[in-house]
Amino acid sequence: MSPTAFLTGAGSPRVESLCTNDDLTTQIEGEMIRKANEHKLKKYWYCLIGKEIYVYKNRKEEKHKGMHSLVGVFIKDEPEEQLDSTTVLYPFKLIFPPNKTRVYYLLNKADKEKWINGIKKVIGYSNLFDFYDINDTLGKGKFGLVKGAVHKKTGKKVAVKVMSKKEMSVDDVELQRREIEILKLCQHPHIIKLLDIFEN
Numbered sequence: 001m002s003p004t005a006f007l008t009g010a011g012s013p014r015v016e017s018l019c020t021n022d023d024l025t026t027q028i029e030g031e032m033i034r035k036a037n038e039h040k041l042k043k044y045w046y047c048l049i050g051k052e053i054y055v056y057k058n059r060k061e062e063k064h065k066g067m068h069s070l071v072g073v074f075i076k077d078e079p080e081e082q083l084d085s086t087t088v089l090y091p092f093k094l095i096f097p098p099n100k101t102r103v104y105y106l107l108n109k110a111d112k113e114k115w116i117n118g119i120k121k122v123i124g125y126s127n128l129f130d131f132y133d134i135n136d137t138l139g140k141g142k143f144g145l146v147k148g149a150v151h152k153k154t155g156k157k158v159a160v161k162v163m164s165k166k167e168m169s170v171d172d173v174e175l176q177r178r179e180i181e182i183l184k185l186c187q188h189p190h191i192i193k194l195l196d197i198f199e200n
Contacts, residue, residue: 028118031059033089033105041083041105048115051122070123072097074199075116081105092116128198134160143167143176158195 090112144163
């Protein structure tokens, strides 16, 4: 069955009834707003199925007008925007590879949180600050800082290397990725041990 037929309920239950607790196929649907330009807003109906967001002109539309894969996507919470004296928009941003951004707006904070949490779940999002308390700077390098940190659950002291990809060339990024792959393989008492990687 095509996603379009599935989403319109043709011989199939609605999206919400297919949610399971133990898999990554979080199912969400609802209206979100996109800015066509600074002065024009457009409402669309969106459905999150697995790692894809399907876009429809409206809820009753049978054929989707677009689909966005969430593979390799980063998500960023954005501050609320005052549209006029009575309307507040609650945006979040998706950054698609290689560096294309799309901002989505919702009319209430609860819906924004529902979408952000659903997307974070399917893309495997994790945040450094959810796991570590970051302390003072221990040193500086060409592309960033080394900071002391403490793991929140174990209390183990660690060093965190924080790098800015904005400062790096494509070759530098590739060298850093290669260093990470090598450190993943190295297990020796006289070589630093790579515990976690967080990227945004």
